[in-house]
Amino acid sequence: MASSAVTVRVFSLNCWGIRYLSKQCAERYAMIGDFLSSGEHDIVLLQEVWSEKDFLGLKKKLAFSHPHSHYFKSGVIGSGLAIFCKHRIHDTFLYRYSLNGYPYMAHHGDWFGGKAVGMAIIQIGSLTANVYVTHLHAEYCRDKDSYLPHRVVQAWELQQFIRHTSAGADAVIVGGDLNMHPQDLGTRLLMSYTGLKDAYLETSQFDGCEDGITLIADNPFINKKELIPFEKGIRIDYILFKGSPKSEIRCDFMSTTKGSIPEKPFPFSDHEALMADLRLTPLASQETRHDKSSQDSGKVAELVDTLTEARTEVKVGLHCAERMRYTATRTGIMGLALLILELAIAAVPWLALGTEQSFPRTSFYLLAALCCAILITTFLLYVFYTMELKSLQGAEDQMRLAVGSLQERLRGVSVDHTPLRKPPEGEEPSTFDTEE
Amino acid sequence: MASSAVTVRVFSLNCWGIRYLSKQCAERYAMIGDFLSSGEHDIVLLQEVWSEKDFLGLKKKLAFSHPHSHYFKSGVIGSGLAIFCKHRIHDTFLYRYSLNGYPYMAHHGDWFGGKAVGMAIIQIGSLTANVYVTHLHAEYCRDKDSYLPHRVVQAWELQQFIRHTSAGADAVIVGGDLNMHPQDLGTRLLMSYTGLKDAYLETSQFDGCEDGITLIADNPFINKKELIPFEKGIRIDYILFKGSPKSEIRCDFMSTTKGSIPEKPFPFSDHEALMADLRLTPLASQETRHDKSSQDSGKVAELVDTLTEARTEVKVGLHCAERMRYTATRTGIMGLALLILELAIAAVPWLALGTEQSFPRTSFYLLAALCCAILITTFLLYVFYTMELKSLQGAEDQMRLAVGSLQERLRGVSVDHTPLRKPPEGEEPSTFDTEE
Numbered sequence: 001m002a003s004s005a006v007t008v009r010v011f012s013l014n015c016w017g018i019r020y021l022s023k024q025c026a027e028r029y030a031m032i033g034d035f036l037s038s039g040e041h042d043i044v045l046l047q048e049v050w051s052e053k054d055f056l057g058l059k060k061k062l063a064f065s066h067p068h069s070h071y072f073k074s075g076v077i078g079s080g081l082a083i084f085c086k087h088r089i090h091d092t093f094l095y096r097y098s099l100n101g102y103p104y105m106a107h108h109g110d111w112f113g114g115k116a117v118g119m120a121i122i123q124i125g126s127l128t129a130n131v132y133v134t135h136l137h138a139e140y141c142r143d144k145d146s147y148l149p150h151r152v153v154q155a156w157e158l159q160q161f162i163r164h165t166s167a168g169a170d171a172v173i174v175g176g177d178l179n180m181h182p183q184d185l186g187t188r189l190l191m192s193y194t195g196l197k198d199a200y201l202e203t204s205q206f207d208g209c210e211d212g213i214t215l216i217a218d219n220p221f222i223n224k225k226e227l228i229p230f231e232k233g234i235r236i237d238y239i240l241f242k243g244s245p246k247s248e249i250r251c252d253f254m255s256t257t258k259g260s261i262p263e264k265p266f267p268f269s270d271h272e273a274l275m276a277d278l279r280l281t282p283l284a285s286q287e288t289r290h291d292k293s294s295q296d297s298g299k300v301a302e303l304v305d306t307l308t309e310a311r312t313e314v315k316v317g318l319h320c321a322e323r324m325r326y327t328a329t330r331t332g333i334m335g336l337a338l339l340i341l342e343l344a345i346a347a348v349p350w351l352a353l354g355t356e357q358s359f360p361r362t363s364f365y366l367l368a369a370l371c372c373a374i375l376i377t378t379f380l381l382y383v384f385y386t387m388e389l390k391s392l393q394g395a396e397d398q399m400r401l402a403v404g405s406l407q408e409r410l411r412g413v414s415v416d417h418t419p420l421r422k423p424p425e426g427e428e429p430s431t432f433d434t435e436e
Numbered sequence: 437m438a439s440s441a442v443t444v445r446v447f448s449l450n451c452w453g454i455r456y457l458s459k460q461c462a463e464r465y466a467m468i469g470d471f472l473s474s475g476e477h478d479i480v481l482l483q484e485v486w487s488e489k490d491f492l493g494l495k496k497k498l499a500f501s502h503p504h505s506h507y508f509k510s511g512v513i514g515s516g517l518a519i520f521c522k523h524r525i526h527d528t529f530l531y532r533y534s535l536n537g538y539p540y541m542a543h544h545g546d547w548f549g550g551k552a553v554g555m556a557i558i559q560i561g562s563l564t565a566n567v568y569v570t571h572l573h574a575e576y577c578r579d580k581d582s583y584l585p586h587r588v589v590q591a592w593e594l595q596q597f598i599r600h601t602s603a604g605a606d607a608v609i610v611g612g613d614l615n616m617h618p619q620d621l622g623t624r625l626l627m628s629y630t631g632l633k634d635a636y637l638e639t640s641q642f643d644g645c646e647d648g649i650t651l652i653a654d655n656p657f658i659n660k661k662e663l664i665p666f667e668k669g670i671r672i673d674y675i676l677f678k679g680s681p682k683s684e685i686r687c688d689f690m691s692t693t694k695g696s697i698p699e700k701p702f703p704f705s706d707h708e709a710l711m712a713d714l715r716l717t718p719l720a721s722q723e724t725r726h727d728k729s730s731q732d733s734g735k736v737a738e739l740v741d742t743l744t745e746a747r748t749e750v751k752v753g754l755h756c757a758e759r760m761r762y763t764a765t766r767t768g769i770m771g772l773a774l775l776i777l778e779l780a781i782a783a784v785p786w787l788a789l790g791t792e793q794s795f796p797r798t799s800f801y802l803l804a805a806l807c808c809a810i811l812i813t814t815f816l817l818y819v820f821y822t823m824e825l826k827s828l829q830g831a832e833d834q835m836r837l838a839v840g841s842l843q844e845r846l847r848g849v850s851v852d853h854t855p856l857r858k859p860p861e862g863e864e865p866s867t868f869d870t871e872e
Contacts, residue, residue, distance in 0.1 A: 070837065073830035074534070076822050090841045092834050093596050098510070098532060103819075114826070119600070160529050164555070168603025365801035372805075376812075383539075386512050390550070394509035398528050401506065405526045 005281040006125045007252065010199075011041040012175030012239050014135065014271035015048045016221070017080070023221055024266055025054075031261065032268050033058050036084065039065035041275065043122075044084040045133040045175035048269075050113070055082050068122075072133075075100075075114015081133045081176075083120050091121040095161045098391035099150040101137055103384070110137050110147075117158050117176075119165055126282055127247050130169035134158060134176040136186070139236075149317020151179065152310050153395045155186030159193040160398075170247045171280055172196065174240040177271065182235055189310050192303045196240040199251045199276040208256030211235060214272045218259035221270035239276045246283055253277040300410050304403055311399045318392045325385035328378045335374030342367050441717040442561045443688070446635075447477040448611030448675050450571065450707035451484045452657070453516070459657055460702055461490075467697065468704050469494050472520070475501035477711065479558075480520035481569040481611035484705075486549070491518050504558075508569075511536075511550015517569045517612075523558040530554050531597045534827040535586040537573055539820070546573050546583075553594050553612075555601055562718055563683050566605035570594060570612040572622070575672075585753020587615065588746050589831045591622030595629040596834075606683045607716055608632065610676040613707060618671055625746050628739045632676040635687045635712040644692030647671060650708045654695035657706035675712045682719055689713040736846050740839055747835045754828045761821035764814045771810030778803050 015032065016022045036044055036058075044066060049055050055071045062069070066084035072094045073079065079094070095117050101110035117134035136154045137147050145151075155178070166172045174196060180186045182198070191198065200212040209216050216233035217224050227233055243249040254276045260267055346364060451468065452458045472480055472494075480502060485491050491507045498505070502520035508530050509515065515530070531553050537546035553570035572590045573583050581587075591614070602608045610632060616622045618634070626632065636648040645652050652669035653660050663669060679685040690712045696703050782800055 070833070073826040073833065075826060076819055078826060088841070088844070089837060091600075092837055093600050094534075094830060094834075095531065096534060098530075114823070164527075164529050164601040165603075167601075167605075362797050362801065365798065365805070369801065369805045369808075383512055387550070390509040390511060390514060394530060397506070397509065398530075401525060401528055405524070408524065 005279050006127075008043060008124055008129075008173070008278045008280060009041045010043045010045065010173060010175060010239055010276045010278060011036065011273060012045040012133075012237060012275075013047070013273040014177040014237060014269055015046050015054075016269040016271065017049050017051060017054050019051045019054070022270075028266070028268055029054050029057060031264055033061035035261075035268070037061055037065045039086070042086045042124075043131055043173065043175075045131070046082040046084070047133065047135040047177045048080045049082045050077055050080050052078060058082070058084070070118070070120055072116060072118035074116045076112040077114075079114050079116040079118065080135060081116065081118045083118065083131065083133055085120065085122055085131075087122040087124060089120045089122055093119045093165065095119075095157065097136075097154045097157050098394070099153045099388060101147060101150060104381075108138065108140060115154065117161050119161070121169075124171070124280060127170040127280055128168065129171040129173060129280075130162075130166045132162060132172070132174040132176070134174070134178070136177070136179045139179050146320070149314055149320070149392065152186050152189070152313045153317070153392065155180065155190050156310060156314075156395050156399065159190045162190075162194050162196070166194075166242070170244045170282075171249055172240075172242040172244075173278065175238070175274070177237045179236050185306065185309055185313060188306045191240075192299065192306055194242065196242045197249075197251075199239040199241060199254050199274075199278070200235070202241075203251040203254035203276065205253045206255070208254070209233065209258055209272060212256065214256060214274065215270070216259050216272060219267055219270055219272070220259075221267070237271055237274055239274050241276075241278055243280075248281045248283055250279045250281075251276050252279050297410055300406055304406050304410065307399055307403050307406070311396055311403070314392055314396045314399065318389065318396065321385050321388045321392060325382060325389065328381040328385060332375060332378030332382065335371050335378060339368065339371035339375070342371065441715050442563075444479060444560055444565075444609070444714045444716060445477045446479045446481065446609060446611060446675055446712045446714060447472065447709060448481040448569075448673060448711075449483070449709040450613040450673060450705055451482050451490075452705040452707065453485050453487060453490050455487045455490070458706075464702070464704055465490050465493060467700055469497035471697075471704070473497055473501045475522070478522045478560075479567055479609065479611075481567070482518040482520070483569065483571040483613045484516045485518045486513055486516050488514060494518070494520070506554070506556055508552060508554035510552045512548040513550075515550050515552040515554065516571060517552065517554045519554065519556050519567065519569055521556065521558055521567075523560060525556045525558055527557040528555060529601065531593065533572075533590045533593050534830070535589045535824060537583055537586060540817075544574065544576060551590065553597050555597070557605075560607070560716060563606040563716055564604065565607040565609060565716075566598075566602045568598060568608070568610040568612070570610070570614070572613070572615045575615050582756070585750055585756070585828065588622050588625070588749045589753070589828065591616065591625050592746060592750075592831050592835065595626045598626075598630050598632070602630075602678070606680045606718075607685055608676075608678040608680075609714065611674070611710070613673045615672050621742065621745055621749060624742045627676075628735065628742055630678065632678045633685075633687075635675040635677060635690050635710075635714070636671070638677075639687040639690035639712065641689045642691070644690070645669065645694055645708060648692065650692060650710065651706070652695050652708060655703055655706055655708070656695075657703070673707055673710055675710050677712075677714055679716075684717045684719055686715045686717075687712055688715050733846055736842055740842050740846065743835055743839050743842070747832055747839070750828055750832045750835065754825065754832065757821050757824045757828060761818060761825065764817040764821060768811060768814030768818065771807050771814060775804065775807035775811070778807065 017025055017029065019025055052071060059069050062084050066086055068085045068087060068089045070083050070089055070092050072081040074094060074096050097115050100115045101108060103111045115135055115137055117132055120131045122129050122131060137151045139145055162172065162174065178187060210232060213233035213235045214237035215222065217227055217231060241249045256272045256274050257267060453461055453465065455461055488507060495505050498520050502522055504521045504523060504525045506519050506525055506528050508517040510530060510532050533551050536551045537544060539547045551571055551573055553568055556567045558565050558567060573587045575581055598608065598610065614623060646668060649669035649671045650673035651658065653663055653667060677685045692708045692710050693703060
């Protein structure tokens with residue numbers, strides 16, 4: 001049965017909403033709320049809404065324009081992810097990334113934020129849409145990015161989550177701050193594995209910053225030095241989408257804010273807001289169509305290359321985490337040795353020369369306290385690095401398995417021209433596939 | 437196209453594999469490996485394989501009978517979850533439960549295990565099967581179970597994970613140690629929300645312990661006192677399954693070990709092993725069939741009741757976590773006050789009466805060290821309880837939203853008799869569903 005198309009307007013913004021730290025935080029939330037309350041956008045995906053109070057403030061303001069909302073809670077201060085929607089949210093699910101920086105890097109704060117990907121299932125006309133909002137670990141130094149393995153694992157888990165949870169969806173819409181450039185390893189991994197399309201690249205018409213950049217030098221909240229060597233800015237925020245055998249999605253128009261808002265003293269945030277008009281067309285034929293993107297052997301080969309690159313990056317992270325755990329262990333052993341030595345020095349005169357204390361008391365207690373502090377700290381670090389190692393190893397294992405499976409499919413494609421995901425329909429199903 | 441049925445034999449066992457702590461650990465692994473290497477079982481789901489070395493030992497032994505395997509890594513010592521399979525594993529995904537006990541309850545050890553649910557996608561004949569293996573937080577005291585809210589949240593996340601990731605699967609198979617009795621809240625939540633069927637209840641033929649119990653008093657590794665008031669034992673391990681519009685699954689035969697293994701001095705583990713013969717019949721008609729279990733308004737109403745019960749339990753957990761965070765805060769403030777007081781006492785004579793130190797040095801340093809230890813510990817506890825609170829609140833929010841959505845469906849069912857998941861096909865898709 002043919003149905004008419006529906007246009008869904010999606011809005012995505014990293015709100016930079018750190019209370020008391022982000023500049024003009026309250027004023028900017030008021031501006032964002034006023035802008036959204038006009039009800040122009042059907043789906044609003046926000047990141048860095050760090051305070052639940054700010055979410056509740058927005059919720060109150062958008063009660064009429066966007067009656068349905070969800071705030072995803074995670075970590076110590078929350079995931080910062082929020083969704084406002086004109087359509088009823090039928091179901092939600094949150095996936096917390098297994099790696100997300102280090103708790104002792106408190107000034108970077110990512111660990112405390114509990115970065116995650118949130119999913120909301122909504123019904124748009126006759127179509128079920130899975131809407132995802134996410135925020136990946138920040139990049140503080142591109143040249144020497146110690147968080148790169150963590151971000152690659154996050155991109156890996158993001159694509160896994162989207163791929164595995166969207167099988168029943170007619171349409172997939174993803175918005176968020178990926179903290180990755182379009183050609184970065186993580187972005188390529190995400191796009192090629194999921195088959196998601198980038199609204200900026202796909203849109204028929206675009207009105208916004210040059211090259212679609214979302215962190216621009218002209219934004220007054222931006223420290224220009226941090227953007228070097230990208231003078232104009234970088235594109236790290238995205239709206240992505242994917243259709244299904246039951247629907248086709250096209251991006252008719254996309255726009256971004258341009259560093260300032262007309263008649264306002266400052267912009268919404270240090271990031272630019274993204275807006276996309278997605279046209280969803282329900283397809284009459286509902287028979288299972290094999291997704292061409294995953295069948296094309298060229299694309300599969302490219303995906304294998306990307307995965308291999310990702311495995312290398314994860315291995316670098318593994319090596320680094322192992323080294324850090326080793327350093328923690330060695331420091332811990334040294335602290336223990338020092339403590340034993342100190343106790344021995346303190347005990348020997350007592351044993352051999354009577355009760356006279358030859359070790360200065362003050363130094364004794366200070367040194368003992370220092371040793372205990374070293375032992376506790378190194379123990380906690382050991383536990384933390386072990387967990388990091390497990391997560392990195394887990395991701396590497398899964399990637400290796402995925403490469404094996406893709407290569408198997410590739411062989412199938414190049415030799416048999418059989419579909420990638422399913423064996424031929426006529427195959428005898430009672431014979432087991434016991435190939436190695 | 438009609439295809440013949442396939443029988444899949446599933447094996448599930450909690451291996452109790454704590455090296456150096458579990459009795460006869462190495463011997464039991466050797467027994468398990470010997471038993472499985474006969475190749476009788478197509479899918480082997482193991483829990484509590486805490487050491488990767490033991491997994492690798494099994495992998496070597498089962499290289500011919502089960503060429504495909506995956507070990508899920510998580511937490512400090514690993515999730516303990518492993519899968520061995522005759523079929524190629526095409527893809528894997530791991531979901532770590534957001535709540536899993538407390539790190540300071542080291543003697544219970546659950547927190548260090550990083551409890552999770554692992555998924556593997558395999559191809560059985562023409563059917564794609566999603567296989568899940570999981571292990572939930574242990575129950576140490578049924579009467580006063582302080583981990584109940586954590587386990588309920590785990591059951592909630594388990595059902596979310598299975599429901600959202602299995603939309604594209606033709607068959608769903610779940611095995612594991614749920615640490616919940618069949619009538620427990622978490623089990624009801626899992627079963628009613630996912631529509632999974634319990635192999636023990638569905639099987640045509642059963643050979644095993646009375647009432648299907650899997651933790652039995654006759655097992656020599658079991659401390660009988662722990663089973664009180666369940667004299668004979670309890671059923672906490674399960675094999676669950678679900679078909680799809682493309683396949684029908686039936687359990688033809690199910691068996692469990694009975695506390696001892698013929699010709700062996702002791703059983704495989706402190707848990708009994710579960711074995712089920714599942715018959716998968718591909719269905720010729722592949723048109724979307726609405727799942728009756730989710731359409732029946734009686735069942736939806738029951739699910740709403742179960743969810744309400746779960747929300748209450750999570751609220752109890754919230755209350756408890758808030759109280760514990762409050763206690764940590766109060767203790768921290770007392771530690772800080774003590775430190776300030778001490779510093780004031782030490783400083784005042786120095787300021788007022790010259791450099792003469794009136795505070796005994798030893799006591800001074802000991803007290804200062806104690807205060808610092810209190811401050812650090814309470815700070816870490818505060819962070820931990822805040823994360824626990826966020827996870828509990830997150831689960832509660834999602835449950836509330838789910839109840840709202842189910843009640844909406846219920847109203848739809850009782851008034852319109854429309855399908856639950858999808859609006860009627862003829863509905864105009866361009867009109868937005870903006871109901872509140």
